[in-house]
Amino acid sequence: MRKNKSFLFSIILCFLLTIKTSVILVSTQDQQCLGQTSFNTYSTFNKNRLLLLSYLPSNVTAQNNFFYNASLGQDRDRIYALAMCIPSTKTNDCSNCVKTTSDGLIKNCPNNTEAFHWLGSQNTLCFVRYSTRSFIGSPDMDPRQILPNATDVRSSITDFEGIWQDLMLRMVDSASSKYYEAEITPLTSTSSVDTMMIYTVMQCTSDISNADCNTCLRNSVGDYQNCCRGKQGGLVTRPNCIFRWEFYPFYGAFRNTPSPAKKEDSSTVKIVAPTLVVAFLLLLAVVGYVFYLRRRKKKNKDVLRETYQELDIDALSSLKFEFRVVQAATSDFSEKNKLGEGGFGPVYKGKLQNGQEIAVKRLALRSGQGEEEFKNEVLLLSKLQHRNLVKLLGFCLKGEERLLIYEFVPNSSLDHFIFEEVAKQDHTLKASWSTRFNIIENIARGILYLHEDSRLKIIHRDLKPSNILLDYQMNPKISDFGMARLFESDDQTQGITTSRVMGTYGYMAPEYIAQGRFSVKTDVYSYGVMVLEIICGQKNNTFQPSGVAFHAWTNWRGERALDIVDSVITENISRNEMMKCINIGLLCVQESVKRRPNMNSVIKWLKSNSVTLPVPSTPAYVVHSDSGEASHVSQVNVSITELEPR
Missing domain, CATH: 3.30.430.20 (Gnk2 domain, C-X8-C-X2-C motif)
Incomplete structure (x- = not known):
């Protein structure tokens, strides 16, 4: 295996040496390290610095203009940061550039309270800056x-x-x-x-x-x-x-910029042509070697490949709806039938000719949910059957139209039930603790089915109250599988994303945001946040400065755990049952991935009245952006070596 790696490295090195590029890579000595002082590596300020900089790569690419600023900490330990890329940058190039720049500032400005760096490469230009002072909106002409x-x-x-x-x-x-x-x-x-x-x-x-x-x-x-x-x-x-x-293109900034026609010198062509031939041959060698490595792994991936072949969307003819049928069922997508709208686009209520009620998700043309997410949801939900998962009835493709047709779930989503004032003021079945406990337990059953009991092993990656629908009996149904990922084998329980980290801040586990690492414990973390929200009746970002988990944790440590219970719950409740759910929620949001339970343990704890639960440790850390959002980002005890890219 070592010989194979050496061979591959030699091929890639030769390939790179055949290509002549003109690039300015700003060296580490060009980084502007300011405000030199001495602070302890383990100080709160340095932890905040490491956390905030590790947060930048995934957040800057989540913005349409590739510009992001945030702050973290209080008083003397507070730090402000900014990251940006040029508009024409590809998402991965921007994220990698910001990651490289941030790591460089940490390495080369170890004792500086302020630093910035413009980093250019053949593919992009990015900028990272941090300081103990709020510099946003204040122009600085120096240093130059x-x-x-x-x-x-x-x-x-x-x-x-x-x-x-x-x-x-x-x-x-x-x-x-x-x-x-x-x-x-x-x-x-x-x-x-x-x-x-x-x-x-x-x-x-x-x-x-x-x-x-x-x-x-x-x-x-x-x-x-x-x-x-x-x-x-x-x-x-x-x-x-x-x-x-x-006098030559750089930063990848001119890909879409029109250029006047330019005649090539014949001597240049004579030099470039053989070089391109050699480069092409070397590229073929690399591709051949990659296929060789993949064939060695083929056996372990046959099950997954066969699953996708079996689920090919073109073969699901029984689930295809005619556009005119859906159009008629929703009265041509009229506003009166509109149930709501999310980042993916609007959802409409409809009724088929046979009287069956349906819900239609109409993907917006410019939504974050594209072709892959659409196909992913169809392929997965067509094979998943569980009372706590929303049922996909079919899909429709026509031109640019992408429609998903589900069973109609009448009581909207969980976020309307626990967060909206109108629902909370209705002191009926909706506000009861027994209903909330039933929701907590059945969401856990649905997640357990995805992780362990279904034929496909799945991580959802976007569990949140707006993706939990409630039927007539207030039973929860997990929805929106556009970002779900299959395990490659029965014994695989974790992976790392090779593309942009996607999800909803506040429900994303810190290791997923900071490093792109996802596992069953990623969903467990999201579940824990929801459990605490259901108990508190408050969104994760409403408690300052550290979110619902720290609000619950603070009261738990102060032996005031029941003080977090939503005030609209008026009936007599079992103190032990409530304390058990708070305990489970805190166990699920622990910053240590290994200490978080699996969903099988969660189900056993919820069903038992006698089992002794583990004592929870500190919840994951939280970062606040200047826009007021609060998001879990990483563990408190971060070291430089743990700051891996998405």
């Missing part, structure tokens, strides 16, 4: 950094200065209004028919005003002219803006 190229511009380029200055003035005006601009401008050489291109990128952090962005970029262009006039490219950085120009 100017990095010119060593080569001079060729004298044969006609009217270079005039074209360059006109371009920069135009770029500053455009970038300051949009916070980002990338442009290609041609230059003509008098000595040949070759047309050269000026590639330019300007970007500001979008928290400052347009006027401040304009000032920052103008100063940077002026700094470059004063320092490096006549040089063939360069870079100027400040805490709030970056300016770079070259």
Whole structure:
């Protein structure tokens, strides 16, 4: 196996060496480490710093504009952070860049209370900054950094200065209004028919005003002219803006930027063509080796592959609905039939010609739930049958329309039942503890079925009250399997996502947010948050500063656990049963993954009145963004080596 790895490494190295790239990778010495002081590695401030920086890669890519800022901690231990990427960046490239930059700041600014770094590569440009002071919205012109190229511009380029200055003035005006601009401008050489291109990128952090962005970029262009006039490219950085120009593309910023036609020199073609042939052959060798490795693992994955072949969506003809049938059932998706709307799109109530009531999820064209999530839900729910899982009746595909048709569940979702004031003021069956205990127990049964009892071993990954539907008898049904993942074998119980971390903050386990690691314990964590919410009658983000888990934990340690019980529960309740549920909820949200129970243990504890439960330890830590959201992100005792990417 060691020889195989060495062989693969040699092939990849040779492949990379055949490709000529022009990239500025800003070195570690170019990181701006400010506010040097001495703080203990295990101090609260440093823990907050590590936690907040580990939180950035997954959160910046969750934003449409790839810009994210947040803060963590109180008083002297509070830290502010910001992360961003250029708009044209691919999600994985942005996340990896922010991760690399954050790790670099931790390594190279170990005792600094403030630091920032612009990191550029062939694929992207990203920026990370942290400080003990709130810098959001406050423009900083210093410290600045100017990095010119060593080569001079060729004298044969006609009217270079005039074209360059006109371009920069135009770029500053455009970038300051949009916070980002990338442009290609041609230059003509008098000595040949070759047309050269000026590639330019300007970007500001979008928290400052347009006027401040304009000032920052103008100063940077002026700094470059004063320092490096006549040089063939360069870079100027400040805490709030970056300016770079070259005679070649960089940062992956020009993929979608139109460029004038450019004639290739024949000598260049003669050199490049053999290089591409060699690179192609090496690539084929790498692909062949990868297939070889996959064939060795084929035996362990046959069951999973056969399952997907069996569940191919094209073969599920019995579940296909005609669009006109669904359209008629919902009165052409009328507003009066609209049950609600989430990030995926609206849900409508309908009635088929045979009188059966249905619920129709109509996926929005630009929702976060795309083709893969749609197919995932159809494939999984078509084979899952359990009283505590919502039943999929069918699906519909027509053009860009993607419809999922479910059984109609009349009492809406759990979040309406436990959070909305109208429901809480209705002192009927809805507010009773017996109903809530039944919901707690049956959600656990549904999750246990997914983890252990179904033919497919599944992690849901998005358990939350809005995905728990309630039928006529207030029995819970787990819904929304768009993000669910199959185990590859019966003995596999964990994995790591290779794409963007998706879910709902507040219900996502810290190891999933910070490292992309998911397992059955990921769902257990989400379940624990829901249990505590059902008992408290409050959302996870309503208690400051640390969420519902810490609210329950604080009262538990102070022997006031029953003080968290929702005040609308008026009937006599079993003190032991209530304490047991609080205990179970706290066991499920422990920061230690190993100490969280599995769902089989949870079911046994809920059914027994005599078993002694373990004592819960500290819940997972919480980060608050500046928008006011509260989210569990990572364990308190984080070390630098644990800060792995998604």
